[in-house]
Amino acid sequence: MTRTRRIQPGAPWLEISSTAADWKAADPTLLVSMLGQLQLIRAFEETVLDLAGQGLVHGPAHSSIGQEGGAVGSVIGLRSTDAVNGSHRGHHQFLAKALTHVTGGAHAADDLVTAPVRDVLQKTLAEILGLAQGYCRGRGGSMHLQWLEAGALGTNAIVGGGVPMAAGNAWAQRHAGTSDLTVTYFGDGAVNIGSTLETMNLAAAWSLPLCFFIENNRYAVSTTVEEATAEPRLSGRGPGFGIPSYRVDGMDPLAVHLTMALAAERMRAGEGPVVVEAEVYRYFHQNGPYPGSAFGYRSKAEEAGWRDRDPIALLEARIAERGLLTEQQLTGLRGQSQAVMREVAGALTESDPDRADRRRIRPELWPDPSFVDVGVRGDASELAGQRMLDPVEHSGATRSVKFVEAVASVVGTRMKEDDRVVVLGEDVHRLGGGTNGATKGLADTHPDRVLGTPISENAFAGLGGGLALDGRYRPVVEFMYPDFLWVAADQVFNQIGKARHMFGGSNPVPLVLRTKIAMGSGYGSQHLMDPAGIFATAPGWRIVAPSTAADYVGLMNSALTLDDPVLVIEHVDLYGRRDEIPEGDLDYHLPLGKAAIRRRGQEMTVLSYLSMVQVALDAVEQTGVDAEVVDLRWLDRASLDWDTIGESIERTNNVLIVEQGVLGTSYGGWLADEIQRRFFDWLDQPVERVTGREASPSISKVLERAAYAGVEETAEGLLRVRAARGGA
Template identity: 65%
Template sequence: MPTHKKLSPAAPWVEVIATKKDWDAADPALLTSIFVQTLIIRTFEEYVLSLASQGLVHGPAHSSVGQEGGAVGSVLTLTASDYVNGSHRGHHQFLAKALGYVAPDGIDPRLPLPEAVRTVLYRSLAEICGLADGFCRGRGGSMHLQWREAGAMGTNAIVGGGVPQAAGFAWSARHAATDAVSVSYFGDGAVNIGSVLETLNLAGAWQLPVCFFIENNRYAVSTHVDEVTAEPRLSARGLGFNIPSWRVDGMDPLAVHLATSEAVAHMRAGLGPTVVEADVYRYFHQNGPFPGSAFGYRTKEEEKEWRDRDPLALVISHLIRRGIFTETEVADCTARAKAEMEAVASQLLEPMPCGKPGQQQIKPDLWPDPDFRDVGVRGDLKEFDAARTADLSSFQGQLQDRRFIDVVADVMGRRMAEDERIVVLGEDVHRLKGGTNGATRGLAEAFPDRVLGTPISENAFAGLAGGIALEGRYRPVVEFMYADFMWVAADQLFNQIGKARHMFGGTNDVPLVLRSKVAMGTGYGSQHSMDPAGILATAPGWRIVAPSTPFDYIGLMNSALRCNDPVVVLEHVDLYPTTGEVPTDDLDFCLPVGKAAVRRSGSDLTVLTYLAMTNYVLEAVENSDLDAEVIDLRWLDRASIDWDTIGESIRKTNNVLIAEQGAVGTSYGGWLADEIQRRFFDWLDQPVQRVTGGEASPSISKVLERAAIAQADEVTTALKNITGR
């Protein structure tokens, strides 16, 4: 018989219970703050539900009525320098942090609300109603509330989607040598999400000061937590990652405050992340003003049991018992809060003309201007006003031949030496003498605290980099070994990083660079070979660069690192061993955003291409009798396409061929051809022609892989078809 040795987790796991002695010992100022914040948030949320019932909230109204104790009790342990982000049900989290920011010494509920507090309520309500005066100028609504100045870094409509960003805020705080902490609020539904579990692991491995605050309200929409996990004590998740964990009754805001205070002290001491699970209850359905029992997934008896433990009623009972407030004073404070909320809302509402008595509408002049629709998808590029630009065709300095891959490492080393904000992270970037291809050669030795080797968890470290970028002090450079891995981290790239500037009002810089390689032709098969340009071009917010020469790589990477938008830098493995002219001692120039390169002049046909396909096109054209003009696009996103150069060429040649290597289904040329035919239809003698790979992703077989991708032979065939020769 084998011997069995009982194991126990390395991290502590405790439940914190507030006793009557704790309530008796609590500072009256603390209890008053708990009361007034809970009262204001409850009054605000009830008013939002009343607006929703009148049809005045366009979209969801995810109320937090009943759950206020978790947010208030935890946020009161934080300072203005700390960060929070939250879930789709995040009004209470956002308001607690904002109220603490504008009234750090507390709010006296016996007096009229300070103007700064009224402003927070007004702008929050305006945002939920989708109005121009909202914190996100009406774009965020109920689920996307952000006020960076207050450390409220954004609530999030994707379940678990904001958690990796919170780790990024924590990394920035620690790297800047502050004692600030980050708290990420999410619910029981998010606990089993991959991005959350990946981030728990990453935060534990890197000892980041981030608190994973679980609001366990037991229902993911209508599905009970017991149905979806064998361990419904959700704070147990922390133990698997060696993270100290606390469990607490979230209907008791003082208990939450005590537990979170311990967790925050642990993090401020530099001891790493924490988990706090607060058992709470939402009184209403997932969305709107009706209880869950109205939809049949909860009983009225269950709802009554939880309402009997109401956090606001609990703190009021202790305030009265201790003589801090009288029943009359509590009633007066409650009436005053409702009157203040009515006064705030009156700035947004007016009687509906020809409506029923009491029927209201949003004041028409408060809606955003429709012309604001696309403003702020990307930045205005003012950061390039003082940039020095250069191009090989006009460069005056001394040149030498260098390998493409060597330039990749050299330009990053140069920028990191001059800009302490740049941090590089990815799998194996710190090992193997420069990663799997040598692209980070020498960086880990020169900048050991800014070259971070990550776990294999693209969701977590891409999202963490997104948090670093949004926090604003540092410029993350993320490496994905293969472009296919972008789809592993698709939520972070497309829903989070790409949309962040626009979604939160259009003014947030998101200075992030994502490097990734296109590896078709190397035998790595269907899941390591794709060209992502076509799909990336459909995603708002991202800029895309595709360098085909070492000189261009220097200028385009410098531009990417200067840009305040997220930029994807695509690198093709076919180009890594190639050589080309670069300045002998100049790694500091930019290539202008939105400037293509004419690689060959011609009059018969315009060929548009990028990356390694550029060389294949030039080879095919030189071996043909067609006088083709070859344009290397360099910038591929919608906002950066060089329509001036393209248009000038089309008006000369009247024919267009778009040549790319990748699969036809994810083709970049699809949208580009459509745009060209709409812009330049009158100048075209025939429809835009295209060269792509096949329908299938490249296979491992050398023969099948070659059949799946386009190179010079496919371009030659297209040229013959165009000329009829």
């Protein structure tokens, strides 16, 4: 018979509610201001639903009516330098933060709508309608509301997607020595998602000032919280991660406010994250102006029960009890809110000249269609003024290093000279510089900026994204193997890659992602991809792929200077190679968009990158084909050196793209397409490619070798192109 002993989680799990004494003691300005914000948000949301009903909101309008109490109660006590981000249902969170920013959290009952308040409402509504004057120039709409100056980091349409980014912001706040904090809002649906749970773990492990604010409105669209989890008391997630967790009635703004005050005290004191679960209710369906009961997943009685607990009614009653406002003043708050929203909606819409009974968006307010691609990336102007050096033009002294030493040296030099550089990834702080020595020595000199992460790519990649968006740091994130991009795909592509463009085109996102191709190392089907092709299709990313140590130094310096996310691809075959780099110089930048011709030739143009440049040169040697070998160096759509490529193709008229990895996700497919359209009239035969096979490389040494392309396959490619040149 075994013996059992009950064990308790280390972190407290508390339910918090307000008392009569709390209501009596509450600051009158706080109560009036909370009511004012609630009325403004309610009127705002009613206007959005009205416009949606008229077909004027393109896309979903996720109403927060019924949930305003949680947002207002939690935000009104925050500083402008505190930050929030949120979910697809985020109008109330965004408005609470923006209104608190412009008013300092104090609203006057008789002058609720000041000019800055009106401005917030109009710019927010304009954004939701997709208009140029919105906070994100109409790009973001209802689900991507961002105003960094107010501490609103951006709401997010991926459930749980914003949570890791919030952790990055919290890391920056803490590391910069402030007592600021970050609140990340998400719902009961997001509480079960990996990004959220990974981030809870990471934030707790690193004691980040981050509040996980769960708006438990009981329904993920139509799926109930009881259907989705066996522990529907969602704050119960926290203690498992060692996070103090509070449960509070979100329909009671004062209770939320007091809970948040408690939470903030912990976070500002450096005691780490908290979970706050606020029970709220959305009166309407997932989106649109109809109640959930109309869709049959809940009853009208249930809805009526929650409406009886409406936060506005509660505050009005308590304020009246204390005699803080007259009846007239109370109705005046509602009246002022409705009036300003009529005015704001009127400024953005007009009656439709074709349909007298309808309204339409004022046509002059739409963004210019030519704005569509502006700000996918930055303009790279940050490279101007940097010292440029293309190592092929270097004539001074050089010294011999192992490639991997150059990796650690250049990042180490940057860390030494720039306090903003932060390195994070799995085991980067141990093992003599991670699994390959690429971060060797960095943790010894900068232990506070070399962060060994838990195995949670979504969380730490997203944390890097949040750091980059904050702007105080320049993260260098490492993926131990490229295939982990699939694990972290939401953060890498949906968040980091799109963060500049989606929020209006001007956010710098200075993030470097390092990863190594390990083809030939026997790690099998899930570790051996070449990520270039996938990143080349993703907007926002720049890609560099150095084939020499000297190029690595210059490209890493350029990557760390650019205000865009840059993927730096490395290769295990290169790590151990001895190579020459300029003596005493780890500071030069390699010019953006500059390829290198490694061998001049006339028969054909070979385009390659990374370790395959040498493979191509070896194959050229072996076959005696007079090929021109171009080392692309910069691979993304915006940075590719079309001048060099074009000049070569116009001379040789034949193209062979050489890469190592599998066919499906290959980089060359994209490149070949671009080439045939740009240079059709210069081509004497189709663009040919050398790639690996369809299957991902297997563990078996023989099958692995058969799956990727090497010298033999490249030589065959060269001869194939030669044969098709005819003349025989």
